[in-house]
Amino acid sequence: MKDDKSSANGEEPPSGQRLQLLKEFHSAGRGYWHDVLDADWNDWRWQLKHRITTAEQLQRLMPTLTPEEFAGAKLANTKLALAITPYFFNLIDPADENCPVRLQVIPKLAETQTAPWEMSDPCGEDSHSPVPGLVHRYPDRVLFLVTDRCAAYCRYCTRSRLVSNATGYDFHPEFDKQIEYIAQHSEIRDVLLSGGDPLLLSDDKLENLLSRLRAIPHVEFLRIGSRIPTFLPQRITPELCAMLKKFHPLFVSIHSNHPRELTTEVRDAVGRLADAGIPLGNQSVLLKHVNDDPVVMKALVQKLLMCRVKPYYLYQCDLISGSAHLRASVSTGLEIMEQLRGHTTGYAVPQYVIDAPGGGGKVPINPEYVLCRNAGRVLIRNYEGKVFEYPEAPDGTPTGKPPKEIAEPQLV
Numbered sequence: 001m002k003d004d005k006s007s008a009n010g011e012e013p014p015s016g017q018r019l020q021l022l023k024e025f026h027s028a029g030r031g032y033w034h035d036v037l038d039a040d041w042n043d044w045r046w047q048l049k050h051r052i053t054t055a056e057q058l059q060r061l062m063p064t065l066t067p068e069e070f071a072g073a074k075l076a077n078t079k080l081a082l083a084i085t086p087y088f089f090n091l092i093d094p095a096d097e098n099c100p101v102r103l104q105v106i107p108k109l110a111e112t113q114t115a116p117w118e119m120s121d122p123c124g125e126d127s128h129s130p131v132p133g134l135v136h137r138y139p140d141r142v143l144f145l146v147t148d149r150c151a152a153y154c155r156y157c158t159r160s161r162l163v164s165n166a167t168g169y170d171f172h173p174e175f176d177k178q179i180e181y182i183a184q185h186s187e188i189r190d191v192l193l194s195g196g197d198p199l200l201l202s203d204d205k206l207e208n209l210l211s212r213l214r215a216i217p218h219v220e221f222l223r224i225g226s227r228i229p230t231f232l233p234q235r236i237t238p239e240l241c242a243m244l245k246k247f248h249p250l251f252v253s254i255h256s257n258h259p260r261e262l263t264t265e266v267r268d269a270v271g272r273l274a275d276a277g278i279p280l281g282n283q284s285v286l287l288k289h290v291n292d293d294p295v296v297m298k299a300l301v302q303k304l305l306m307c308r309v310k311p312y313y314l315y316q317c318d319l320i321s322g323s324a325h326l327r328a329s330v331s332t333g334l335e336i337m338e339q340l341r342g343h344t345t346g347y348a349v350p351q352y353v354i355d356a357p358g359g360g361g362k363v364p365i366n367p368e369y370v371l372c373r374n375a376g377r378v379l380i381r382n383y384e385g386k387v388f389e390y391p392e393a394p395d396g397t398p399t400g401k402p403p404k405e406i407a408e409p410q411l412v
């Protein structure tokens, strides 16, 4: 795996060069599985069947596994199962303990340490669940949990209480009850399928579910949230895309956190979804040593646009139990947003949000651009730090004063 941080002489390249290196597209390659038939390697069911799921397998494939990781992998199945597709495993740099891909999927012993303010359900989903597997927190939309299984498991997962069923959570969603609730609530115009990963369902099962939702007259809009395009791009088959395009308007939100995850395989897979007319967004989680760096984040968002995916949300990592070692600070997140807004294409800038602990929903977090607002003027700051006055009476009518740049903002 190419080290995107070091140059030929071992020194970190300048940020412009580093950005370009991070934005290069590479294939994940075959690695350990070099003699597997193409037909098998490209078959999503083969990838699922050959996932790495035990500490011993991990150690055999990656002798550089640290004691902290081995111990974490041993304990993982009591908290959140260990599973990594062979495809995604090939993106890990075995020589780098802080490899940004490795940190996301290989458990560490630190996961077993829970701080007093951490929670098993940090977004308060269970308390907003009128029927099992349905979360109705916002007025006009619902979250429909279709499965508790994923192609691989993210060590910072907000729903680790239920996904993989390692903790014995009682997850038995009944599609009939969920659909009945949606049909009875005419205010629900938007249904987001999530989980676990909805694209793990077979094409037939997913088509059946989408047909039943489409048949509800007040459901205007369907969404699927999925990490499959990055964990298992082989799943994005032409047949799946042909089926999904029957249910427009249908949006898909993918999940990627580091530019290395955007391989040629992922670019092709999301290209198939885009060709099926599906608008694509990306959700990232701000993670320590993964993407808490403005250059890495800029490379990620620019590379997403090259894949026809709009960066949608950047989440502050939820206060999920055992995630402190992966959580970056809010001030780091704000600094990254400051380095994106104005410095790159507006389409590339995601909305940074904190999902308010306990169930308050997503709250947008932005650097301060409005410095002062009072009767007669609004003072604003641009991405270069220049200050401008926008004249405005309290009711919004012009005041007659011309707009101006404040030459000496420190005197304002």
Ligand code: SF4
Residues within 6 Å of the ligand: 149, 150, 151, 152, 153, 154, 156, 157, 158, 159, 160, 163, 195, 196, 197, 227
């Ligand atoms: S794919 Fe999503 S639901 Fe599954 S483990 Fe990762 S964050 Fe959690």
